Amino acid sequence: MSGADIFALLPLLIVCAGSVLLLLLIALRRDHRLTALLTGTTLLLALASLVWVAPLLPRAATPLLFLDGYSQFFMLLILLCALLLLPFCYHYLEDQAERAEEFYLLLLLTTLGGQVLVTASHLASLVLGLELMSLALVVMVAYPYQDSYSRALEAAIKYLILSGAASATLLFGAALIYMHSGSLALDSAMTGATGAATPLLLTGILLLLAGVAFKLSLVPFHLWTPDVYQGAPLCTTAVLATLAKAAVAAVLLRLLLLSGWTRYEVLFPALAAIAVASMLAGNLLALLQENLKRLLAFSAIAHFGYLLVILLALQAGSPAPAATESWAFYLCAYLASTLAAFAVLLRLSVQQERVQLDQLRGLFWRRPALAAVMAAAMISLAGIPMSVGFIGKFYIVTLAVEETLWLLLLVVVMASAIGLFFYLRVVLIMSRSPVSAAPGYPRTAAINWLSRLAIGSLGLLIVGLGLYPAPLIELLQML
Amino acid sequence: MLMLLILILFGGGGLAWAAESLRPGSARWVALGAVVLDLLLLAPFIGLSDSKDISIGITHGWLAFEQYPWIPRFGISLLLALDGLSLMLLLLTTLLGVIAVAASWQEISSRAGFYYFNLLWSLAGVVGVFLALDLFLFFFFWEVMLIPMYFLIAIWGHEARRYAALKFVIFTQASGLLMLISIVALALQHAGQSGRISFSYFDLLGSGSRSPWELWLMLGFFIAFVIKLPAFPFHTWLPDAHTQAPTAGSIILAGVLLKTGAYGLLRILVPLFPESLHYFAPWGMTLGVIGIIYTAMMAFAQSDLKRLIAYTSVSHMGFILLGIYAWNPLSLQGAVLQMITHGLSAAALFMLAGAIQHRIHTREMPQMGGLWTLAPRLGAVTLFFALASLGLPGLGNFVAEFLVLVGAFQVSWPFTLVATLGLVLSAVYALILMQKAFHGEPRHQRALLDLDRRETVAMAVMMLGLLWLGLLPQGALDMAARPLLQLGELVALPLDSIAGGAR
Numbered sequence: 001m002s003g004a005d006i007f008a009l010l011p012l013l014i015v016c017a018g019s020v021l022l023l024l025l026i027a028l029r030r031d032h033r034l035t036a037l038l039t040g041t042t043l044l045l046a047l048a049s050l051v052w053v054a055p056l057l058p059r060a061a062t063p064l065l066f067l068d069g070y071s072q073f074f075m076l077l078i079l080l081c082a083l084l085l086l087p088f089c090y091h092y093l094e095d096q097a098e099r100a101e102e103f104y105l106l107l108l109l110t111t112l113g114g115q116v117l118v119t120a121s122h123l124a125s126l127v128l129g130l131e132l133m134s135l136a137l138v139v140m141v142a143y144p145y146q147d148s149y150s151r152a153l154e155a156a157i158k159y160l161i162l163s164g165a166a167s168a169t170l171l172f173g174a175a176l177i178y179m180h181s182g183s184l185a186l187d188s189a190m191t192g193a194t195g196a197a198t199p200l201l202l203t204g205i206l207l208l209l210a211g212v213a214f215k216l217s218l219v220p221f222h223l224w225t226p227d228v229y230q231g232a233p234l235c236t237t238a239v240l241a242t243l244a245k246a247a248v249a250a251v252l253l254r255l256l257l258l259s260g261w262t263r264y265e266v267l268f269p270a271l272a273a274i275a276v277a278s279m280l281a282g283n284l285l286a287l288l289q290e291n292l293k294r295l296l297a298f299s300a301i302a303h304f305g306y307l308l309v310i311l312l313a314l315q316a317g318s319p320a321p322a323a324t325e326s327w328a329f330y331l332c333a334y335l336a337s338t339l340a341a342f343a344v345l346l347r348l349s350v351q352q353e354r355v356q357l358d359q360l361r362g363l364f365w366r367r368p369a370l371a372a373v374m375a376a377a378m379i380s381l382a383g384i385p386m387s388v389g390f391i392g393k394f395y396i397v398t399l400a401v402e403e404t405l406w407l408l409l410l411v412v413v414m415a416s417a418i419g420l421f422f423y424l425r426v427v428l429i430m431s432r433s434p435v436s437a438a439p440g441y442p443r444t445a446a447i448n449w450l451s452r453l454a455i456g457s458l459g460l461l462i463v464g465l466g467l468y469p470a471p472l473i474e475l476l477q478m479l
Numbered sequence: 480m481l482m483l484l485i486l487i488l489f490g491g492g493g494l495a496w497a498a499e500s501l502r503p504g505s506a507r508w509v510a511l512g513a514v515v516l517d518l519l520l521l522a523p524f525i526g527l528s529d530s531k532d533i534s535i536g537i538t539h540g541w542l543a544f545e546q547y548p549w550i551p552r553f554g555i556s557l558l559l560a561l562d563g564l565s566l567m568l569l570l571l572t573t574l575l576g577v578i579a580v581a582a583s584w585q586e587i588s589s590r591a592g593f594y595y596f597n598l599l600w601s602l603a604g605v606v607g608v609f610l611a612l613d614l615f616l617f618f619f620f621w622e623v624m625l626i627p628m629y630f631l632i633a634i635w636g637h638e639a640r641r642y643a644a645l646k647f648v649i650f651t652q653a654s655g656l657l658m659l660i661s662i663v664a665l666a667l668q669h670a671g672q673s674g675r676i677s678f679s680y681f682d683l684l685g686s687g688s689r690s691p692w693e694l695w696l697m698l699g700f701f702i703a704f705v706i707k708l709p710a711f712p713f714h715t716w717l718p719d720a721h722t723q724a725p726t727a728g729s730i731i732l733a734g735v736l737l738k739t740g741a742y743g744l745l746r747i748l749v750p751l752f753p754e755s756l757h758y759f760a761p762w763g764m765t766l767g768v769i770g771i772i773y774t775a776m777m778a779f780a781q782s783d784l785k786r787l788i789a790y791t792s793v794s795h796m797g798f799i800l801l802g803i804y805a806w807n808p809l810s811l812q813g814a815v816l817q818m819i820t821h822g823l824s825a826a827a828l829f830m831l832a833g834a835i836q837h838r839i840h841t842r843e844m845p846q847m848g849g850l851w852t853l854a855p856r857l858g859a860v861t862l863f864f865a866l867a868s869l870g871l872p873g874l875g876n877f878v879a880e881f882l883v884l885v886g887a888f889q890v891s892w893p894f895t896l897v898a899t900l901g902l903v904l905s906a907v908y909a910l911i912l913m914q915k916a917f918h919g920e921p922r923h924q925r926a927l928l929d930l931d932r933r934e935t936v937a938m939a940v941m942m943l944g945l946l947w948l949g950l951l952p953q954g955a956l957d958m959a960a961r962p963l964l965q966l967g968e969l970v971a972l973p974l975d976s977i978a979g980g981a982r
Contacts, residue, residue: 364593365590379626384622384625384626384652385618385619385622385623386619386623390622394615394659394663397656397659397660397663398553398663398667401660401663401664401667402667409660412656413653413656413657413660414653416652416653416656417649417652417653417656420648420649420652421645421649424626424629424645424648428630428633428634428641431593431630431633431634432634468549469550470548470549470550470551470552473550473552474552477552
């Protein structure tokens with residue numbers, strides 16, 4: 001490993017250093033504000049370092065980590081997610097937790113896990129990143145600790161056990177692949193000498209994909225999602241829904257592209273079944289939800305079902321650059337919309353968590369700016385034009401039509417139509433007459449300004465990219 | 480310039496919302512100003528219909544044309560073009576926009592800013608649909624029309640408003656997605672054949688008929704347009720939506736939104752799938768004719784005044800469907816004219832129904848009766864529009880329906896025979912409407928406010944419009960003549976020569 005390699009790893013190293021510093025800080029002096037500031041600085045430095053290391057790419061910094069445009073972009077997304085959620089989490093924890101400093105440590109560790117995931121070029125680093133992220137998230141779900149039974153504790157145990165089982169499945173799959181091919185590196189060596197699919201290899205692939213599908217909340221590995229989303233504190237749910245999913249999605253595409261498993265036609269029915277089931281189950285189950293966290297959980301299930309259509313198109317013959325572009329764009333759209341929705345919920349949850357649908361009632365009249373951003377987020381998630389979510393859906397439809405995946409398209413149409421019900425219902429409820437007094441405004445002025453900026457930019461991003469996506473598309477075409 | 484028409488309405492909507500919070504009661508003035516401004520901006524084009532003749536690709540007869548780059552990666556641009564057909568429909572749209580604002584003047588007091596925002600944004604979407612000639616942009620505006628209308632119905636509507644609004648959105652959105660699939664398929668086919676992806680109308684002319692999946696792609700478009708039209712059996716959203724919508728919502732829905740379906744058939748479906756006229760025309764005409772008769776009978780059976788008028792809307796739109804698929808110069812002219820005259824008469828009838836509901840707080844005809852003696856002006860005006868609706872000669876609807884029937888007769892007399900029965904049925908429901916609501920013993924003893932000045936002026940404008948179209952329709956027919964001729968030529972060309980197009 002040369003000096004340049006180590007320098008290229010700077011984004012990850014900065015976050016590492018930040019976590020260590022945070023550990024020391026928490027041990028020496030508990031100060032919520034300082035901790036949050038340190039976290040913010042770390043994330044900003046990491047973002048800046050992405051620019052500094054750009055000239056050195058692409059490069060395999062270690063046998064386990066490969067840095068190129070793709071990993072840069074997703075690291076950017078992950079760091080931005082964490083950074084944008086920071087002011088909201090600060091306010092939320094300030095009001096609702098006595099001790100909140102460890103949250104930032106866990107956030108940084110999750111981010112680090114995500115970064116390792118998106119730069120992974122070896123099954124070992126994939127598992128490493130995945131486990132780092134998952135364990136940090138498990139603790140985040142239960143945090144802050146309470147002596148008696150709490151929903152959060154139950155959710156954390158659920159997540160721990162199920163996540164452990166999923167990781168075990170993933171490792172087993174990896175072991176079977178190793179048995180077949182003798183290599184754990186994510187490249188063509190993974191398919192072994194002949195490249196033919198033996199039952200051993202295929203079982204390994206399916207088990208590996210099952211583990212990944214668990215993290216992405218795909219049917220039938222989705223059962224943890226609504227309960228964990230609901231039980232966890234709102235700031236954790238936000239991280240789970242955005243950061244964690246984006247990192248795993250990034251590595252999934254990388255895995256399939258580098259290993260070349262998409263040429264095994266046997267995988268197609270399996271992936272198609274998962275995609276169809278996720279799209280339909282996600283949208284159907286969300287119809288009756290009154291709790292917005294659960295609604296967004298099912299929305300995530302559905303959206304990753306849509307995302308899988310890109311994989312199916314890839315398998316049917318789509319060129320890799322087109323698939324990568326669509327994948328990245330759809331993830332951007334999903335992240336922007338979900339982040340915006342959670343940001344609004346976090347901002348409303350002063351003194352107590354406000355996530356019931358009827359607590360949003362009349363929001364257009366009480367807090368018009370927040371309601372507008374929530375409306376934009378819902379419209380984007382529904383895939384209605386004038387939002388970035390629509391362009392994402394358009395990408396999926398284009399890829400699917402190109403590969404003539406007509407049945408899948410039909411399911412996408414049906415699922416989108418079902419989705420309209422509950423997304424528009426949220427917007428409608430926000431426009432009804434308010435029955436209760438507005439929740440109070442957060443007190444701290446400076447970070448208050450920051451969270452306003454974050455919400456405003458998210459809202460503008462959703463609508464702006466929906467009307468003029470060309471800049472983002474040009475950026476993604478370079479990946 | 481064309482972009483400005485759309486932007487004024489979008490901007491006006493935002494301004495109205497903001498203005499209302501600053502000064503209550505100002506939103507409606509801003510809305511009125513925006514729509515009137517649009518109408519004035521369109522006025523110069525009326526004179527140009529004869530002189531200007533821009534050619535784009537293999538088509539000609541355009542009055543204005545604009546193109547801006549948008550998403551180059553997919554070959555999508557902001558392509559806007561105006562010809563006589565779109566001009567007629569745009570004039571109708573802006574005029575009915577003014578009428579709609581006038582109708583909501585007193586009726587809407589709560590959250591008026593948001594109301595006018597939605598009204599103007601819906602109108603902006605419609606103007607965009609009539610101007611857009613990039614298929615992606617067309618789809619974009621098609622969807623943009625929907626959501627503001629959803630809010631108009633769901634927030635300011637009547638008892639069953641949420642159900643009606645949701646049904647409306649689900650029907651239209653789902654069919655819109657089917658249309659999107661067809662659009663993308665055509666664009667990708669073009670990309671495969673010419674090496675360059677494009678969503679431009681001029682590049683995709685005739686491409687549908689060169690596709691192996693012509694029938695399915697055509698159905699994708701057809702279902703979307705026919706749900707909007709609406710045609711039997713996809714019309715079930717309309718009675719609920721029209722009945723539950725606030726007055727201005729009904730005016731825009733019936734007067735303008737339905738016409739986008741017909742416009743889509745004429746402008747998009749037939750030129751992109753010229754061969755479909757051969758094998759699909761009988762089906763189209765059948766659906767049109769069934770629609771005419773069935774919904775006329777349903778109208779007769781209604782007790783809710785607005786629901787009756789809603790069913791009559793479907794019935795009249797059946798004539799348009801018949802006229803388009805007959806594909807005869809006369810029937811096409813009749814179809815286009817019917818779009819305008821039905822727009823005017825349906826808008827007026829809904830405004831009157833809204834006026835009645837505002838006064839006696841019910842739409843049930845059994846609870847009305849003898850309204851003529853209580854509000855004679857209201858009665859007389861309703862009689863005028865009821866007679867227009869049934870096709871009284873001298874008023875626009877007669878000319879339109881007559882042209883459709885004459886044209887259709889030249890193509891297929893059985894269809895025409897059944898459709899003519901529709902004229903009898905329309906007389907039945909129109910007269911039933913008058914008899915139940917206005918004649919007989921007054922049920923309400925208290926006095927009713929007759930039409931006030933604002934309402935009378937709005938009615939007068941529409942009455943003049945219908946009279947002009949009924950007595951001197953040639954002017955309107957001339958405006959649409961060149962585009963229709965162009966369409967006829969396009970369809971008659973051999974398939975291979977309709978290829979390529981503008982930039």
